[in-house]
Amino acid sequence: xxxxxxxxxGKLIGKVLKIFCISNFVSDMVSFHRLLVVxxxxxxxxDSFGNLSSPSAILGNPKVKAHGKKVLxxxxxxxxxxxxxxxAFAKLSELHCDKLHVDPENFKLLGNVMVIILATHFGKEFxxxxxxxxxxxxSAVAIALxxxxx
Amino acid sequence: MQRGAPWWPRDPWPVxxxxxxTQGAAGSSAGMALSAEDRALVRALWxxxxxxxxxxxxxxxxxxxxxxxxxxxxxxxxxLSPGSAQVRAHGQKVADALSLxxxxxxxxxxxxxxxxxxxxxxxxxxxxxxxxxGHCLLVTLARHYPGDFSPALQASLDKFLSHVxxxxxxxxx
Numbered sequence: 001x002x003x004x005x006x007x008x009x010g011k012l013i014g015k016v017l018k019i020f021c022i023s024n025f026v027s028d029m030v031s032f033h034r035l036l037v038v039x040x041x042x043x044x045x046x047d048s049f050g051n052l053s054s055p056s057a058i059l060g061n062p063k064v065k066a067h068g069k070k071v072l073x074x075x076x077x078x079x080x081x082x083x084x085x086x087x088a089f090a091k092l093s094e095l096h097c098d099k100l101h102v103d104p105e106n107f108k109l110l111g112n113v114m115v116i117i118l119a120t121h122f123g124k125e126f127x128x129x130x131x132x133x134x135x136x137x138x139s140a141v142a143i144a145l146x147x148x149x150x
Numbered sequence: 151m152q153r154g155a156p157w158w159p160r161d162p163w164p165v166x167x168x169x170x171x172t173q174g175a176a177g178s179s180a181g182m183a184l185s186a187e188d189r190a191l192v193r194a195l196w197x198x199x200x201x202x203x204x205x206x207x208x209x210x211x212x213x214x215x216x217x218x219x220x221x222x223x224x225x226x227x228x229x230l231s232p233g234s235a236q237v238r239a240h241g242q243k244v245a246d247a248l249s250l251x252x253x254x255x256x257x258x259x260x261x262x263x264x265x266x267x268x269x270x271x272x273x274x275x276x277x278x279x280x281x282x283x284g285h286c287l288l289v290t291l292a293r294h295y296p297g298d299f300s301p302a303l304q305a306s307l308d309k310f311l312s313h314v315x316x317x318x319x320x321x322x323x
Binding site: 033034037038055112115116117119120121122123124126128129131132135 | 209212213216217218285286288289290292293294296299301302304305308
C-alpha cells in the first residue's frame with residue numbers, strides 16, 4: 001500500500017519525524033509503556049518481562065524500555081519504506097504470526113496510542129492534517145504487519 | 151483505516167481471572183464497570199474543561215473528518231469546510247451529550263437511550279464510526295492538556311468513551 005497521495009504525507013510526516021527521533025523522546029518509549037497500561041491485556045505477550053504489576057513498575061521495567069526501542073526503530077524503518085511496507089515488514093509479520101502469536105488487533109491499538117503520544121508532545125503542530133497523515137501510516141503499518149498472517 | 155473492522159478491541163475490558171470487579175449499572179456490554187477512580191478522573195477533567203467542551207468536540211469532529219474521510223458521508227448536508235459554523239453547532243451537540251453522560255455515569259444506557267434510538271433508527275450511523283470520533287477526542291484532549299494526559303487518565307477516558315459508545319449502540323438491534 002503506497003503512502004504518497006493526497007495528504008503529501010512525506011512532507012508532513014518528515015516534519016514530525018525530525019522531532020520524533022530526538023533522544024529524550026526515543027528513550028522515554030512512552031508509547032509502548034502506555035499501551036501496556038491503557039490496554040492491560042496486551043501484557044499477555046510479555047510474561048517474561050518481569051514486574052508489570054503497576055504503571056510505575058511498567059515505566060521502570062528495563063525490558064519494556066528495550067522492547068519499546070525495538071518497536072520505535074521498526075517504525076523508523078517504516079517511514080523510510082512507505083511505498084513498500086508489505087515487503088519491508090514481511091519477515092516481522094511472519095515472526096509476529098508464527099512465533100509470537102500476536103493478534104493483529106494489537107497493532108492498531110499501538111498505532112492509536114502512538115498518535116495520542118504524538119499529540120501530547122507536539123500540541124499545536126499536531127494539526128488535524130498531520131494527524132490524518134499519521135493515521136494513514138499507522139494503519140498501513142498495522143496492515144503490513146498482519147499481511148503474512150495465516 | 152479499514153471501514154469494516156472497528157479499531158477498538160473486540161472485548162474492550164475483558165474481566166480477567168481473579169478480577170474483583172463485577173458489571174455495575176454502567177457496565178452494560180462493555181465489560182468492566184467504571185471504577186471509582188475512573189469516575190473521579192473523568193469528572194475532574196470535565197470540571198477543568200469547563201465551558202470549553204464544545205471547542206474540543208468540534209476539533210475532534212474536524213480531526214475525524216480528515217483522518218477517517220468515510221465518516222463525512224453522514225454529513226453531506228453540512229458545510230464541512232474549516233471553521234464551519236454548522237460543524238461547531240454539531241460539536242456543541244456532541245459536547246452536551248458527553249457532559250450528560252459524565253453527570254449520569256451510573257445510568258448511561260438510560261441517559262443515552264433517546265440518542266441511541268436517533269442514531270440507530272433515523273440517522274442510521276454505522277456504529278463502527280463512534281470509536282473513530284472517540285479516538286479523535288482523545289487526541290484532541292491529549293494535544294490541549296498534555297500535562298494532564300497521564301496513562302491513568304487516558305485509560306479512564308478510554309473506558310468512559312467505550313461505555314458511552316456501547317450505550318449509543320444499544321438500540322441498534
